[in-house]
Amino acid sequence: MGKASSAKRCDLPIPFGWFAVACSVELQPGQVLPREFCETEFVLWRGQDGAVRAIDAYCPHLGAHLGYDSAVVGNDLRCPFHHWQYAGDGRVTTIPYSPKVPPKLARASDRAWPVYEDMGMIFVWWHPRKAAPLWDLSPVTEIADDGWVPDEYRDWVVDIPVQELTENGADIAHFAALHGTKSPPVPELKIDGYTRYSSVSTRMPTPRGEIDGKITVRAPGPGVSFTRFHGIADMLLMQMHTPIDSSHTLLRHQYFIPPVLDDRKVNVTRALVRETWRQLEQDIRIWKHKKYLVDPILVKGDGPILAYREFFQRYYA
Numbered sequence: 631m632g633k634a635s636s637a638k639r640c641d642l643p644i645p646f647g648w649f650a651v652a653c654s655v656e657l658q659p660g661q662v663l664p665r666e667f668c669e670t671e672f673v674l675w676r677g678q679d680g681a682v683r684a685i686d687a688y689c690p691h692l693g694a695h696l697g698y699d700s701a702v703v704g705n706d707l708r709c710p711f712h713h714w715q716y717a718g719d720g721r722v723t724t725i726p727y728s729p730k731v732p733p734k735l736a737r738a739s740d741r742a743w744p745v746y747e748d749m750g751m752i753f754v755w756w757h758p759r760k761a762a763p764l765w766d767l768s769p770v771t772e773i774a775d776d777g778w779v780p781d782e783y784r785d786w787v788v789d790i791p792v793q794e795l796t797e798n799g800a801d802i803a804h805f806a807a808l809h810g811t812k813s814p815p816v817p818e819l820k821i822d823g824y825t826r827y828s829s830v831s832t833r834m835p836t837p838r839g840e841i842d843g844k845i846t847v848r849a850p851g852p853g854v855s856f857t858r859f860h861g862i863a864d865m866l867l868m869q870m871h872t873p874i875d876s877s878h879t880l881l882r883h884q885y886f887i888p889p890v891l892d893d894r895k896v897n898v899t900r901a902l903v904r905e906t907w908r909q910l911e912q913d914i915r916i917w918k919h920k921k922y923l924v925d926p927i928l929v930k931g932d933g934p935i936l937a938y939r940e941f942f943q944r945y946y947a
């Protein structure tokens with residue numbers, strides 16, 4: 631018998647939230663990017679004013695895909711088929727062969743997707759019913775105020791939905807069993823609306839052995855989290871989880887470091903990044919074959935898995 635499909639291994643909806651859909655450098659003024667995430671097709675473009683806009687992929691006139699052979703005119707997007715032009719709020723601004731744009735088309739529409747750009751990434755707010763954003767993303771102190779700079783970056787497509795991916799941190803028992811962590815972290819969890827905060831004191835592996843350290847996490851929604859490493863290493867990990875569909879997620883790691891680091895901290899930071907990736911790739915090997923269990927058999931020491939699942943329900947429409 632063949633292996634069960636990923637669709638049969640989990641039955642979770644796609645959460646709503648802010649999701650990373652492109653790196654800022656991928657989209658220069660006047661450029662257009664087609665994107666397909668959250669089982670949704672949409673188009674990004676950067677106007678001459680530098681701002682990024684996003685609308686549904688297909689022109690409602692006669693169905694042309696606005697992500698291919700279209701053009702940016704000022705700050706608007708021009709359809710390649712009949713040259714209708716769209717503003718970032720979804721309204722039609724120009725129909726070249728019509729004396730005026732009908733009032734219904736001249737109004738802002740729900741074809742537009744809210745966009746937030748910061749930290750070298752473009753985020754789009756996705757909701758299955760096109761509800762307005764329920765929370766905001768905001769600048770991160772280390773980057774916005776302290777001048778921390780981007781360092782290492784990697785991404786993966788993983789065979790697991792966003793909920794299971796982020797639930798991994800609540801699965802305390804796997805840290806020792808799978809990763810060989812001698813002191814599995816037990817996080818202190820705090821919830822504030824749609825944002826999750828946690829902190830943990832742990833032993834960090836370094837070229838000179840394990841060192842006491844502290845890790846704090848702020849996760850404003852299901853799509854992005856900011857993990858700050860304190861102590862022997864000063865580093866910020868922006869981890870982004872963007873649903874491709876209900877069973878697959880694009881996972882991105884972007885690290886930030888202070889603008890000036892001594893050689894010792896550089897070496898420790900590099901070692902910590904490699905260790906993070908080593909553990910993640912161990913997880914990925916398990917994730918690609920595991921099945922989501924609605925009623926898992928849990929014992930003392932497994933961690934707050936059910937509490938995390940209850941918390942995550944707020945991200946489903």
